[in-house]
Amino acid sequence: MNSKERRTYIEEILKKSNNPEKGHELAEQLGVTRQIIVKDIAILRAEGKKIIATPEGYLMPKEQKSIVKRVMAFSHKTENIEDELKVIIKFGGIIEDVIVEHPLYGEIRGMLMIKTFYDVENFIKKINKYKAEPLLILTGGVHLHTVVAENEEIIKNMIKELKEKGYLISD
Incomplete structure (x- = not known):
């Protein structure tokens, strides 16, 4: 070949x-x-x-008929990562990435593609196994996620709960 x-x-x-x-x-x-x-x-x-x-x-991402893609701004402590991700997944969202703004390097993006609770658990296990510091530590907890969902209603529901938990940065 x-x-x-x-x-x-x-x-x-x-x-x-x-x-x-x-x-x-x-x-x-x-x-x-x-x-x-x-x-x-x-x-x-x-x-x-x-x-x-x-x-x-x-x-390779599958082509989807109609999707809503939103970049959301978060601020919380490291111990809230698992809960934050599970809220998004619970409503049917997909977390494509995590983005932080670094003063020296500019935008740093890590691809996540977290789609299921299993993916969340594996991500948390890897943080613990490798004693890895999540990107949000570089910015005092402030970070962005690109989130994809099937419709605007799903996004609205996850935003509501994320705001209630104090994870989203409000306007």
Whole structure:
């Protein structure tokens, strides 16, 4: 299989998959190194393919008929992360990313693609396992999330509860 055929194969796998595909697993399937997969993904992205690298692997977002996408501003302590994420998921939202504004580096964005309670639990487990500091510590708790939902009603309901809990930064 040449490199073009390999990239076509990777693209097809990502289009069909409902879950992230790990780079090392793709490499094993194709008999190449993980670094070759990283390069292939970079080339596919440069060609305009929407491929997202998450901590769980690569994925291509599915086309949705009508979605509402909103960037929301939050401010809270580290211990509230799990609850904040679960409120969004509870109403059917997807947390695409987390964004903080750093005084030296400017905008720092981490891709999350959290869709389920299971994803939230895994995210929290990784924070604890790696003793990782979440990005919000860089800004005293202030951060943004890009949230996607099927309709405006879902967004409205999650905003209501997030405000009640004091997580959202009000206008």
